[in-house]
Amino acid sequence: MGTMIQRHKLTEDDFRKNWFENHEASLKGNNDLLSLTRPDIIKEIHSQYFEAGADICETNTFSGTTIAQADYHLEDFVDDINYYSANLAREIADEFTAKEPGKPRFVAGSIGPTNRTASISPDVNDPGYRAITFDELVVAYKQQALGLIYGGADLLLVETVFDTLNAKAALYAIDVVYEELGVELPIMVSGTITDASGRTLTGQTTESFLISMSHMPLISIGLNCALGASDLRQYLQVLDKKAPFYVSAHPNAGLPNEFGAYDETPEIMGEQIKEYLEEGLVNIIGGCCGTTPEHIKVIADLAKVYNPRTRKENV
Numbered sequence: 515m516g517t518m519i520q521r522h523k524l525t526e527d528d529f530r531k532n533w534f535e536n537h538e539a540s541l542k543g544n545n546d547l548l549s550l551t552r553p554d555i556i557k558e559i560h561s562q563y564f565e566a567g568a569d570i571c572e573t574n575t576f577s578g579t580t581i582a583q584a585d586y587h588l589e590d591f592v593d594d595i596n597y598y599s600a601n602l603a604r605e606i607a608d609e610f611t612a613k614e615p616g617k618p619r620f621v622a623g624s625i626g627p628t629n630r631t632a633s634i635s636p637d638v639n640d641p642g643y644r645a646i647t648f649d650e651l652v653v654a655y656k657q658q659a660l661g662l663i664y665g666g667a668d669l670l671l672v673e674t675v676f677d678t679l680n681a682k683a684a685l686y687a688i689d690v691v692y693e694e695l696g697v698e699l700p701i702m703v704s705g706t707i708t709d710a711s712g713r714t715l716t717g718q719t720t721e722s723f724l725i726s727m728s729h730m731p732l733i734s735i736g737l738n739c740a741l742g743a744s745d746l747r748q749y750l751q752v753l754d755k756k757a758p759f760y761v762s763a764h765p766n767a768g769l770p771n772e773f774g775a776y777d778e779t780p781e782i783m784g785e786q787i788k789e790y791l792e793e794g795l796v797n798i799i800g801g802c803c804g805t806t807p808e809h810i811k812v813i814a815d816l817a818k819v820y821n822p823r824t825r826k827e828n829v
Contacts, residue, residue, distance in 0.1 A: 515574055517776070517804055518559045519545050519614075528552050539587050539762040546583075549574045549599040550591070560606040564619055566807035567814025568800065569604045571607065571619070572671060573599040573662060579654040585629070593661050600665025607668075622671040622702065623662030625655065625684055632679040633716040637773065646756070652684035653691075659684075659691045670701065674739050674802075675705040676715035678726045685730050700733035702798075704762055706740045707749055720752040728758070736762030739802045741776060742769055743786035754823060760797035761823055763790065767804030776804025784812035791820035 520529075529541040531551040541547060549556050560571050578596045580589040600623055607619035630646035637643050659670060670688055675681040681703060692698050705723045708715045714723060720737070727735055736755050737749055743765040753761045765787075768778035782807070790796050799817055801809050 515559065515572065515576070516545060517663075517806060518562070519548065519555065522555055523546075524552070524555075533591075536586075537587070539588055541588075544577070544583075544586050544588070546575055546577050546599065547588075547591075549602055550594060550807065553598070553602055554601050556602050557606055560603050561610075561727050561769050562807040563810055564606060564610045564789065566811040569617065569620060570622050570669075570711065570800070571603055572622045572673075573603050573665075573667060575599045575624045575658065575662065576674075577626075577629075577657050578626070578659065578661070579628055581628040581651070581654045582626070588690050592657055595662040596658050596661025597665040598668045600662045604666030621666060623659070623665075623667035624656055625662075625670060625672045626701070627676055627680050628654070630680075631677040631716065632683065633677045635787055645820055648679065648683050648757070651735055652687045655684040655687035656691055658689050660695075663691065663697065669702060669733065670699055671702040671704065673702075673704040674709060675703065675723070678714065678716065678718055678723060681705075681727065685727075689730075697719040701730065702734045702736070702762060703727050703730075703732055704736045704738045704764070706738060707746070708740050710745075712749060719750045721756055723749060724753060726758055730760045734760035734762045734798055736764070736796070738762075739766060740766040742766050743745050743783055743790070747786075747789060747795070751788060751793070752795075754795045755826070758826060760801075760825055761795065762798035762803075764802045766798035766802050767806075767809055778804065780806070780809040780812040783809055784816055788816055794821065794823045797822045797825070 526542045529547050534549050556574050575596050580592050583589050603621040607621050610619045632646055635641050635643040636645050670679050672684045746765045767776040767783050
């Protein structure tokens with residue numbers, strides 16, 4: 515989403531249009547707002563990815579919590595951000611499903627990690643300090659989940675998990691919402707390996723992350739962001755061997771260069787993902803930072819040729 519939004523060279527006015535003209539804080543870069551102020555752009559982006567062959571698109575809600583929106587003093591608009599983002603994606607998904615009934619399109623409600631961590635202190639001089647509590651995270655995630663469900667999401671995706679305690683708060687909040695509404699959508703969880711150590715930001719290995727999430731009846735667990743497809747492969751091999759759930763991956767198009775851009779072409783990324791498919795490592799495959807519709811087309815065309823991973827029933 516961010517990669518495609520950057521192509522539009524948007525100004526501050528685009529993030530305010532018809533909603534926030536008189537808002538006191540700068541809003542440029544708060545991409546979630548574009549579902550409200552420039553829905554035409556967000557719908558176009560969803561359309562381009564579906565046209566390229568995607569089966570699932572994520573809502574434009576990576577920062578759709580009161581915690582993340584507090585930086586912009588926009589906590590009061592979180593319900594709107596999530597509802598309208600899901601609704602836009604739902605509209606485009608339904609259009610493509612109507613055109614190709616044999617290839618239904620689905621909407622994943624994107625639930626990001628927030629910009630706070632419940633497990634470690636942001637203050638090196640006070641290791642015991644926490645900038646957020648578990649209960650505060652639950653309240654925020656519950657509000658986001660409600661908005662995404664009311665907006666029409668087919669499933670919920672707790673993604674880019676760098677702190678498993680944050681993810682546990684999200685899963686608990688979702689569970690409470692499901693009980694209150696009497697619904698039960700599929701849940702995907704996707705963590706992020708932050709560096710060559712093979713661990714999350716809060717120090718967990720891939721297997722530890724899997725174990726920490728296994729109390730929930732997930733449809734899938736996987737990894738996304740931070741690394742390119744080639745570097746992510748060894749960690750997906752762990753999930754393939756150990757996970758009782760389906761396995762997902764949406765890696766970056768390589769690592770960012772000195773200008774913050776991603777240099778891997780669709781063909782280069784496709785060759786790396788082909789190795790996943792040949793090994794049978796994944797059930798759901800896509801792209802994160804730097805992956806354009808051109809990348810997704812290559813990936814989608816490859817995926818047609820291979821069988822998905824066989825889920826391990828007895829782990």
